[in-house]
Amino acid sequence: MKKYTTISDLTNIPETIQEAIQLKKNPFLHKDLGINKTLIMLFFNASLRTRLSTEKAAKNLGMDVMILNVTDAWNLEFTEGTVMNLDSSEHVKEAAQVISQYADIIALRAFPSLKSKEKDNSEWILNSFLKHATVPVVNMESATMHPLQALADAITIEELKRKQKPKVVLSWAPHPKALPQAVANSFVEMMQQLDVDLSITHPKGYELNSEITKKTPVYHDQKAALENADFVYAKNWSSYESYGEVLLQDSNWMLTKDKVKNTKFMHCLPVRRNVVVEDAVLDSENSVVIQQAENRVYSAQVVLKKILEKL
Amino acid sequence: MKKYTTISDLTNIPETIQEAIQLKKNPFLHKDLGINKTLIMLFFNASLRTRLSTEKAAKNLGMDVMILNVTDAWNLEFTEGTVMNLDSSEHVKEAAQVISQYADIIALRAFPSLKSKEKDNSEWILNSFLKHATVPVVNMESATMHPLQALADAITIEELKRKQKPKVVLSWAPHPKALPQAVANSFVEMMQQLDVDLSITHPKGYELNSEITKKTPVYHDQKAALENADFVYAKNWSSYESYGEVLLQDSNWMLTKDKVKNTKFMHCLPVRRNVVVEDAVLDSENSVVIQQAENRVYSAQVVLKKILEKL
């Protein structure tokens, strides 16, 4: 694999999922693979799970890891041709080329503005690094995608499914702040590739990018949508149509025990308890959020392994 | 050992001290013990010595170390049942369980509020992690305890004592800011377990928690208390009775050469020169503060070693 910035970089998803499950059984088996190889993790935004699980994955493979909170250094410039006499001290052209010389793989987290749909859809930070970096790039959540999370989610469903083609529902949930669509987008794209019965439920006005949802059925009646679901994936996102807006915070859309019943409950975390989902769900045996988080290690590890094998 | 959050987790203190002194002679002897084991260090508060000495200790044992300044990520929620629609993005229930999946041992620094005695005595952060983490927890200074420091202090006294039962005096000292009682508490608890003649001296109003001091004698005449002492441990703490208050900053309580004389001078550092203690003491041969700091490595290393041996 030459990079992992979008789900379509995976050539064989079912095989990748099986390989991740094997890595989980024996995480240190390939520790020679990363010897003398360095992963540089660049954060433009805060992180807990992604930071720790990706670092762990790299070290499981024997890699050295160097971490830089880019904002601790200085502002990068992304526009071509700018006269840089304001706040930006370095252009991504230099930064990406320079960092490539210290790294064998660069992993990058850069959230959207949620102010300009066009700018966010252009994936200006991720694509600038892709353009100028001379080593493989891994997406640790960009403006519109979170493919490492989606792979961890797919691993979790594979581990837990009890029928060949489980019913999987992505449900919007309330949240006080405007959040990206990235997790929802990548989850939908991943599920569309797998043998699952996928549907989406959200209030009107919260339609995701139709180029991503394509023919996936969408329901506005959450309760009906959840009937007989094997997995429900709860997630808030801000409006794509009224870009970046919080249209409502209706607690009726909170995932509650009476709605979730015996469905496996998924969330990428961090999750706001009793806003997105009530305690009774998260604290029940049906919650698999901790297992999802555990699988973030093996999602990252299988990706890094496939990249290392092609270096 | 299953955890090290309080001194009472040590089953055999003299043996532990001797083992630490042996580790100091040959720090890398057990480098195989930590292979493929990860220490995650979580900081809710700033650190210099604790951060570097604990990381060094873990690496001496061959462990991988991952460090997270929790405040760089987001606020954690510690209260049960809260509707999390305000500043906290993640509940400690999830955070502790998730981090446990990336770590073999979690080390934690979380200072007190110094506003609510009840809250601080509940050790809400430390105990929340203890409750929800599924791997051993090490206390890198909590609201009311600093057991790694106390163990380093005990190692230092063992190395330097010239008589079987040395006279050890804990002396309050002035400081411009309100500081925790944690170091003083753990020092007292540790000394009570050892064969030393322990006493405490402080101005009225600075009584420590009587459940900790128990029958340890307390004197309000600092000069008299220091007579013929083998070791004086200087430390400021804010009032426990008038909780968190700075009652006085009387420079008469500063440790000076005429009071310290040939007594070994101890302090956990950082120390404010010419406020807590005058230059003439710190710069004399009687100051053992640097040796104490050195022993922080072996205090942490013996604890991590004992935990690794039981994993």
Added chain:
Amino acid sequence: MKKYTTISDLTNIPETIQEAIQLKKNPFLHKDLGINKTLIMLFFNASLRTRLSTEKAAKNLGMDVMILNVTDAWNLEFTEGTVMNLDSSEHVKEAAQVISQYADIIALRAFPSLKSKEKDNSEWILNSFLKHATVPVVNMESATMHPLQALADAITIEELKRKQKPKVVLSWAPHPKALPQAVANSFVEMMQQLDVDLSITHPKGYELNSEITKKTPVYHDQKAALENADFVYAKNWSSYESYGEVLLQDSNWMLTKDKVKNTKFMHCLPVRRNVVVEDAVLDSENSVVIQQAENRVYSAQVVLKKILEKL
């Protein structure tokens, strides 16, 4: 080598450059040298290249690396005899001694105030660490010097020169903010030691410290100065005479394609595009700034190697 805080610590510069070029061909050859050795990197100021390249260099040599942003901990006191009842929590006397016990080598970045020439020339932070640390110290850019950068620059010129004694011109360039003279100082000092034809060009008022420039010729006509140059090193610095001031931001001093022509273009980065130098130069084949940044690894690695060999 006992330390590397100034270029004069290098006893044989041409031999050191050749050794760095050899390391670049086989970076991991000496990985046993740093086993069980720890580099502690202390940052008083932001860093991208220096942070990553020095960490990479240390790991190439098998060292453990611990990184501390000092400002994340607390303010250090540098003045002798102070009553520390204000903002500083710890004196450098303790900090440097303590950190020395956790490190085999300490690397330090501490920029100038640009307010007091006397204070900056005293190198109060660097020299305080040199005085109190008990392990070798490496300068990762101090108030007046950046010797690791200068060594990387010398390596780059050695790799690229096409004649025995190339013409090298250090040219001042405009910048919106007041910057240190450190890079310019160390570059001049380094070039003075090598077989190059060195000259400096800058507007009047931007004279560097004459104790550093010595007899190096200085021209105020940039265009004339650049004629037939083999290498031009662009760099902004604030006035040394009118200490720390930005006297002019004249864009006529920007390095442009018509001035640079076929001269190899050097800059330490970060560089403000179209302020210091125009895109047409940086994006041309004559720009060697990325190679310079790459050589930061081998500059640091040869220095760490020489220090490790004498530990």
